[in-house]
Amino acid sequence: NKMRDMKIIVFILISITFFISGCIGETTPPVATEFGSLKGYVYFSSLDSDEENPVEGANVSLKGTTYTVTTDVTGYFEIPKVGVGKYTLIVEKRGYETYSQDIEIKKDETLELSGENKIVLTPVRDEYLFNKGIELYNEEDYLGAVFYLSELKEDYPDSEYMDKALYYLGMSYDNIGLFNDAIYNFEDLILDYPESEYIDDAIFKLGDIYYALGNYEKSIYYYKKLVDEFSESKYVEKALYSLSMAYMQIGNTEKALESFDEFTTKFPDSEYADDATYFKGYIFYTEEKYNDAISVWETIPEEYSLGTWPDGSPILASTYFYLGEAYRAIGNIDEAKRYYEIVIKDFPEAQFSDGSLISEYAEERLKELSSQDV
Missing domain, CATH: 1.25.40.10 (Tetratricopeptide repeat domain)
Incomplete structure (x- = not known):
């Protein structure tokens, strides 16, 4: 029994050896002793016109061999020494369908794939x-x-x-x-x-579009989604400012103030920080919290003296005018006059968003106050 088992093992080992030898023998190509050459051009055809243009950087190879070259800027390639025989030519380039063609290399001859025989790739x-x-x-x-x-x-x-x-x-x-x-x-x-x-880009754009369409509730949804879920996004700064503005548009002044406060805390150097500070004061002003409005607005000359609105108008002009309005509302006429006079003297051409001159309103207020003095 032991002898029989040993014979079986030897037989199996010999069989495996012959099998491996056979496989290796079949896949090892013969060493070439006769050669030809291959050259040509690779172009691509546009999908929406008959125009053909050269393809630079296409990989040209002969399947199963080490023959590989790359096309130059004119689409040209050349393999100067190829063993005689039949091959499958493969041309590959990202963005194009893989091209294959059966070719035959003959002794001392050059197979040229150019002119009518050039290779034409089809874009993916x-x-x-x-x-x-x-x-x-x-x-x-x-x-x-x-x-x-x-x-x-x-x-x-x-x-x-x-x-x-x-x-x-x-x-x-x-x-x-x-x-x-x-x-x-x-x-x-x-x-x-x-x-x-692109997910944060899309969310931010949806917020902007809905805001522009006047659908502030939906704009709030998308701005808030961006701020809450994509804190590292490059759009967070603008989204938080726009969120504050959207809250203000629907009259939710509590949320607007919270968002403006968060914005100026997180982005004190933002190009929108002066706008945000102004609107914080404006919310207090519309709620007749004049002292709060004054406290906010009086920080603007010191911190944002060069701030402007999107149209280029100085924020200081409207800030000084409304400081005058707030002081007038609480009965501090001297301070009110002082701010109106600053507007008239320093910002004679500054305008409100409707195009009207702020200085003209300031002049009217001064006349009213002067007539009251008389």
Whole structure:
């Protein structure tokens, strides 16, 4: 029995040895002794025109061998020494379909793949549509961007570019004023791609669009979502300021003040810090809390003396005018006059948002106060 078992083991080992030897022998290519060469050009055809352009950086190889080269800026490649025989030529480049072709290399001959025989790659359709859409978006051709990105969305719903396509579709629609379409694409992005790198961009844009449309409740929802869930986002600063403004628009002054306080605490050097401080004072003023308004507004000349509104008007002009109004309301006429006079002297051309001159209102107030003195 032991002898029989030993024979079986020896037989198995010999069989394995022959099997391995056979496999190695079949896969090891013979050493070439005769050679030819290969050269040619690689182009790509546009999906929406007959134009052909050279492809730089395409990888050209012969399958199963170490023959590999890369195309230059003109699309040219050359393998000067190739063993005689039949091969499968492979051409690969990101963004294009892989190209393959059976070729034969003959002794002392050059196989040239150029002219009518040149290699023409076909762009990967979804990547092409995405890149074309982004190209047009960057050129501010938003309708063109919508055309290509919409086709990508419709034809390739599982594309790796879909989250980016949805974002730029939303941005394109926003830029041409089709806000409902912009909202639709941004909300699709948030719903379907919660891990996308564009998620905070989309949330912030939704807040802005709803704010512009006067839907302050929804703008609050998205601004708050960004502030609460994406604390490291580059949009947090602007979102928190806009959240405060949205609360003010719906008359929720308590929330507005809380948000403005949070904003000026977190972002004291923000370009919006002067605006936020002004509006904090304005809320107190509208609630007839004149001393609180004065306390807030009197910090502006010291901390934000160069602050301006979005149209470039100095914040100090309206601040001084309303300081005059607040002091007049509490009966401190001398201080009221002082601030009105500052407006007239230092800011004669400053305007309110409706275009009216602030100095004219200050002059009217001075006349009223002067007539009362008489």
